Amino acid sequence: MKFKISIPVQNWCIFVIFLNNILSVLPATLVTYPEDEVWSFIKETPKRNLTKKCADSLGLVESYLTDHSTLEEQRRFFSASFGTGDAIQFVSRDQDRWIFRAMKCIKAAGETSYSASEYPLSYCYGVPSLWDSEEADTAYGICLPSTCADNHKTLLREWQSIASNKSDSKNLEYEGCTKSRHTKQWYEQFIPMADFSFDMVLIFLVGIATVYHVKRGENSKSVPIQLLLAFSAKKNLRKLVEMPKDPQSTIQCMFGLRFLSMVWTLVGHSFIFVQAYLDNVDEYKADLVDNFWNQWITNFTLSVDVFLTLSGTLTAYSWFKKWQKNTTEKEPSWNSYGYWLRFYRHRVVRLWPAYIYTLLTVTTRLSITHYHPMWPPTDPAVQCPSHWWENILFINSLLDNRCMPWTWYIGTEFIFYLVSPIFLLSLRRHPSFGLGLSAIVIIISALFNVGGMLVYNFPPTQFLWKQPEIFNPDYIKHHLLLYIKPQYRIGPYIVGLLLGYYLAGFQAQTQKKQRSIRFIVGGWALASVAGFWSLYGLYPAAQGWDWPIYHLFYGATHRVVFSLALGWLMYACHTGIGGPINRLLTMPVLLPLSQLSYSVYLFHMIPVVFTYLLAPFPIVFETKWLMLGHCFIQLALSYFFGFETTMIAELPALNIERILLNWDCKAASTLKPLPSNADVEMKLKPNENGEATNNKNNLVANL
Incomplete structure (x- = not known):
């Protein structure tokens, strides 16, 4: 028996149009x-x-x-x-x-x-x-x-x-x-071997300086000897492990937060890059995205907002503490150009040595250490020779971010540091105006996020695993046009500035107001809800649910809400109501791990890719424990390279800065001596990096 199917022409056309529309949205x-x-x-x-x-x-x-x-x-x-x-x-x-x-x-x-x-x-x-x-x-x-x-x-x-x-x-x-x-392996090429030789010279210099320090001490008045001792491992190790004697001289819970954020960042990147080596990648993506509790991985980009909040908080806290206590200097104004140039100079000295060292090492040697090249569109050995200057000038996030793309954060955060005096001076001179200005900028940034999502149909944040059909799947375009741009990311940094301003003011109070149990419990409850929502509220978008208003609201606010929740945690820990959380975040072992986090961040992507290159190919996904095992090895390697970078580039540069500033000031003999009581009071004032420094060095470094 035969059946004849007859479809009217009009219905057939409708069917073809419908099918075309369906196929046009299929991935x-x-x-x-x-x-x-x-x-x-x-x-x-x-x-x-x-x-x-x-x-x-x-x-x-x-x-x-x-x-x-x-x-x-x-x-x-x-x-x-x-x-x-x-x-x-x-x-x-x-x-x-x-x-x-x-x-x-x-x-x-x-x-x-x-x-x-x-x-x-x-x-x-x-x-x-x-x-x-x-x-x-x-x-x-x-x-x-x-x-x-x-x-x-x-x-x-x-x-x-x-x-x-x-x-x-x-x-x-x-x-x-x-x-x-490679046509020639790295040890057969001149430039990689020259970089390796330069590394060996620096390590040898650290060894010589350390031996001299152990044998002769560090009390020499000779500037050349002091410059040599700037590389002493004994001296710099002490800086990494010494806790400040005054618990209120810095925000100690930042030690744990910075380390945990570094771990979180590495885990997120590791779970992204393993996709290129997985055979059953679709099964992996489904397992990762469809499980509600996996959002601590799939929404890991909030770790960047932790860094931004910490940076803003420390910048404001150290700045306001300085001017609350200082009685020998004139406070800077809008036209104190010399002061602000020195303010920026110290930041550049803080960032450049480790950054340039990493850029050279990754570009000229580490990227070609493996026997075959990397993927050219993202290979530092291919991209950095043309785009390195964008990183050095901290403008990579304003452009295409081709060289070492994970370092976009450093450029964006430096731009925030450039504009921070606007907020610092406003809050210092006219607190109400400063608070209003901060709120307005946060709102404008949130509206920019809404506009970007509407214009480009972007999801609330980058979707680096599965891309639901309702959103633009081009996460690189999202990265370049919205995710890394300062105007979209400044909200958490300003929250940090406001927190630092408040904590400095709280610390300056001679009689602190007693906080009620209701206030404490309510604060922790609100912060917990805000933190949970900002982290796990991405699920509707990740599943592609058609909730356009919710997606816009979440994309515009979740980073600031997360920053506010983090701000409460720091406030509670620093003001004595943090309880066991504060004790956990301030454990002494976390201090050196925190101090190394900048150099570790610079290097961490190399081990992330390297361990997957060494694994048997292709990798078959069965459980996330395999990736977490890689993460542990990657973290250990990152801290090894980060420690090396800190000891031969980052800390020696800061030491040299202080030596040269002391030398110049002694030659000019223009500094007024501090009274003894001020000397005691300022002895352990933290610099902007949260490090407890000698009072005279600290004063000179901030002039």
Whole structure:
């Protein structure tokens, strides 16, 4: 019995339109081609436009990969690396899958860290436009013998013609290749070895300074000797581990908060970057995003707001404490240009040495330490030679953030530091005006977030795992246009400034008002609810629920709300109502871990990628404990490199600054001697970094 289905033309048109609309919102995936089609491309590509060496190598690919001595998975990896995908999402939503295919091509060559392959391969890709394309273009990827590196453009265009059935002839403006092995390993190249030698000189200098310090002490009046002792490990280790004698001279709970935020940041980045090495990545993404309690990972970008809040709090607290106690200097005004230039100079001296050292080391050596190159669009060895100056000038977050992209925070926070005097002076001279100005700026920043979400259809924060269909899936565009820009992120920093202002005022009170049990319990309850909502309130957006008003409200306010909850925690701990939480956050072991956090942050992305490169490929997701095990190793390596950076760059630079300032001031003999009571009072005043310093050095450093 036969059935005849008749669909009216009008209904058929409606169905086609409906189907087209459905397909237009379905997430694009990379297309994989049958093995026979890949072999056909290798065999039938015209050889007339290729070099003889490349043509001969193409002819040997199949015999190499089908040889009995070649592993079966190498042949599968080779054919599976060929593909096409959405060009717009090449460096965004689909980036981990492109890297995964590149890894398959590299593994097909059979390279190891100790043995070079007889048939090295290169993964080559071509994209019509990498950064600013809005058209529905296609990206192409192929695996070739490395001897075809000079002919990859020709072969990419041939693959473009075959894969598109000759329907796509657009120029592939952005092209590149990742080799299965460096032409020369890092120890065979001049620049990496020069950087390594420079490291050895610095370590030797630290050793010499330490031995001299142990044998002769540090009481020499000779400036050259003092400069040498600036590198003493004995001196700098003492700075890392000594707790301030005056518990109120700094906000001690910051020690634990800074360390925990560093751990949180590393865990989040680790869980992002593992995606490029996972075989069953869709299963991993579903497990991570669909579990409500996993939002401490998927919403980990709030860790940056912890750093911003801590930075604002410490800046305001140390500044207001200084001028509440100081009686020998004239307070700065709006036109105290010399004072503010020194204010900024100290910040640059605090940031530059470790930053520049890390930039040089990561770019010239660590990025090429592994036997094969990294993914070119995000490889510091590729991007930093052209964009390093953006980082040095702290403007990388205002531009495309190509070099060491995780350091956008440093540029954004430095911009906040540049504008902080506006708030500091306003609060000092006219508190009501300063509070009003702070509130207005926070509200304007929240409205900017709403506008950005509406214009670009962005989610409330970057979605780095699954991208619901109701939002723009381009998280790199979100990153560049909204996530890293100062005008969208200043709210938590201002909350920190206000907290520092209040804590300094509270500390200056001779008789502190007794707080009731109701106030304490109510404060902790409100802060707990605010913190929980700001962390776990992302779930409706992550699940793609159609709650547009909620998504806009959450995106505009959750970072400030989280900062306010954190502010209560710091207030409670610093003013004596923190209880066991304060005791946990102020444990002595957390002090050095906190002091190292800046250098650790600079280096942490290298171990994050490195441990996954060393793991067997591909990684099969079964449990998150595997990733957490990687996180533990990555954290240990990060602290090792962070400790090295702190000892040979960060702390010596701060020591040298104080020595030179003391020298200049002694030569000028313009400082008035402090009375003895002021000397005692200011002995352990913290500098802006929360470090307890000698009173005279601290006074000079702030002049």
